[in-house]
Amino acid sequence: MNGAEALLETLVASGVEVCFANPGTSEMQLVSAIGNTGRMRPVLCLFEGVASGAADGYGRMADKPALTLLHVGSGFANSLANQHNARRAGSPLVNIVGDHASYHLQYDAPLTSDLPALAAWASAWTKVAESPDDLAAAGAAAVAEAQAENGRIATVVVPADHAWNAASGAAAVQPPPVPPAVADTLIAQTASRLQSGRPTVLFLGGRALREENLYRLGQIAAATGARLVCQVFPARLQRGAGRVAVERLPYFAEQATEALAGTEHLILVGAPAPVSFFAYPDKASWLAPADCEVSTLATAGDDIDSALEALVAAVGASGEPSLVTAAEAPAPEDGPLDGLLVGQLLAQHMPEDAIVVDDGATNGLGAYLLTERASRHDWLALTGGAIGQGIPAALGAAIACPDRKVINLEADGSAMYTIQGLWSLAREKADTVTILFNNRSYAILNIELERVGAGEPNASTLSMLDLSNPDLDFTSLARGMGVNASRAATVAEFATQLTQALATPGPHLIEAMV
């Protein structure tokens, strides 16, 4: 048994089932070990950002890590933008990154770079294996560390010689650390804030947005009058008919400030304090009112489930929750398509327990608003703001949940960052519908250009924000990678194509001209 085989046996024993792979020469023993175990599903990705984004989507839905298998510093570098999103999502994720043989690094061969520096940028926990046996031990530790704090990134750097030299066997499986419990005194303090009669917002993220916790939060809201507001970009929000609804903080600073105006207590549950996504001249970065008391009940890494259960008891909120969503899905009239109409049609047609991945930028918001009363579903947002996450995350979510339909809302500009992911959707027959919003521009930047006070744009300036000349043809791109594709410019066309796509397993892309 070599080091690679010992590592793979350890990872499989630790419960890891899927590997999103883009390997190179230094990972050939790992590739071989994956092929030989027969108990690890390899998913080939044609770009590393697809692998990391897929592992993020998988982790959010499976609540356990998938692997990425990546190649040296420059390959790992390609994965970083979606590692960033995964980090912000609190996704459990284990990176296995091959590097040169330990004795080869001194020669500074062309592919040599400071891989540990990149690993540290992305990861909560990093280990450069020191021997073949250490490699297996690092694998066991990585799976546990990736599940610490309800999910984070653990990276193992694998020098090629440690993969190919003999190892004594698999390492012992390590239990994941238990999330820290919230102290009783903090529960009591939070209860008294909620019962103070002053305007209070529970600001929510992480596991607070799962159905059971939303039910508890709905009970608390019913008993105390607190508002429930969630992060702008939640990692996984369970919503739709029959579930307790939350307000979503607006994206733009001035609207967010307005939404929080008058709040005297802002209590954080699984989310950091609300701040502006970007700074703007003469606009606030800190979004809560200046005199609002901001306190933390639980961070994203704490035991949120138990904390909310205790809080329900502490405020005597065992009754029915408020804010339960009623089903409603009116059919729109025919006419030219836009983002809001796409949302309305989605609300009408989306099957129960769909997973929506939102990399839709300006058009994602309309779809979000209009699906509020749709069948229950999970909404996965762009947590870190690094666009190009949708197609990969849809791949990962589809593999984590093969019995659920995945709908990916994808902006044209965003899609182009990881368009290669369409091929993996086709290869894996992933049950996904990619709704490609084609408005032929980086629309958000046209808005932001004005908001930052950058002056009157000329044609040259605007050329840096538009996606025409030439027009991108996403049906042609999708077909070039083996994905069924069609184009819709009207409500009727979109409704027909969406119905067909939802009824037919496997990947589809609908290019929505908006």
Next chain:
Amino acid sequence: MNGAEALLETLVASGVEVCFANPGTSEMQLVSAIGNTGRMRPVLCLFEGVASGAADGYGRMADKPALTLLHVGSGFANSLANQHNARRAGSPLVNIVGDHASYHLQYDAPLTSDLPALAAWASAWTKVAESPDDLAAAGAAAVAEAQAENGRIATVVVPADHAWNAASGAAAVQPPPVPPAVADTLIAQTASRLQSGRPTVLFLGGRALREENLYRLGQIAAATGARLVCQVFPARLQRGAGRVAVERLPYFAEQATEALAGTEHLILVGAPAPVSFFAYPDKASWLAPADCEVSTLATAGDDIDSALEALVAAVGASGEPSLVTAAEAPAPEDGPLDGLLVGQLLAQHMPEDAIVVDDGATNGLGAYLLTERASRHDWLALTGGAIGQGIPAALGAAIACPDRKVINLEADGSAMYTIQGLWSLAREKADTVTILFNNRSYAILNIELERVGAGEPNASTLSMLDLSNPDLDFTSLARGMGVNASRAATVAEFATQLTQALATPGPHLIEAMV
């Protein structure tokens, strides 16, 4: 005038003419300043790796830096793989990377990350601007620093508030540092090694591979019998009919060891000592014979031109050079296409002073060998080994040299890393022919799997190395991004399509089924 305008005015005054851009919200003032100068050509790229690869290709051909304009840590991260290639190429390159406003970083907003850590990974020189005026000064310094040592990477991090706040004006242009001269004693020592009568190799990279220096090296070879051998992946090799030819070190360690067997003096001129690209079990990392004396005449950052001129004089080599390439371009017979036949057809049809970008992996080598006696041309190789460099570098080279035809040899697997670059080729009407070698696999990895001794592969293992299921259709991908495309499976088809593509300005893609 704001900081962004002061920076742009400084960069323009410093001679920078082109900006490969993929901006976001924090760069809106910079976008506006570029649009307003009218003296900086903005080239929009749909992915940051296209921008950095294009700047690399531009820098290799223009011998001066282009800009990239990139967005915060996660955007810059996407550029790193091609930054790595540019670093290994010794390309002059200036990155302008926007970050959050300086006062906004403390809030750890979703897009916040350690951008300076990534900048340090990629760059020889990095500066985080400390004020609007410091921003302009940093720009002037960056252009100079990027031209130090014959070309390197300089990165300016631009906090958004320093871009939008008032600045007092442009900064003074800074002259680039002069490359260090090689000492006379070292010239004399090298001359005596060359005249020792012992088997000697001049091992070449960087500026040693430019036509004038190759002429000098040919003179030295004629006078001393030294062999001329270049790096496996030269940044820019001027070759073809009428030029002094060099041997290219083989890629695989055992072949490279064989090529250098018997060498007693190995003299480095613009290249590091030859080492194996990867380590393999039981194969050498150091490629020169154990008893070979390895010495350095000049590093890539030294004044190589003057050193070689002095060396010619020191060995009394003012006669005609040896190794001058004779023209030869036999026409192949019709039949199924392969990589060697593509090379033969290229040799036959390639116009004078073509620029060949080689991201062709296993098929690039055949084309290289068969074009040895073609019309004179520049060959740009994958210096850092990070695949996905060809399409972007072709874009940059075409913009640097609008009067020359650019031919990009692109492997299917490699192409998919930065396939978005085709759109920029179309938008810029870049005079390029992309020859897409479609063999439906990561062919090099199938070779390496055996070479690293990873055992007998099964179907699952092989699935991680193949690009079929589904087949990629590159003509469909190209057309989806506005690039003319055709497919060739035979010598006759390829010859017809190549002739047409070379005769018609603008971007073309020929999918060569090999």
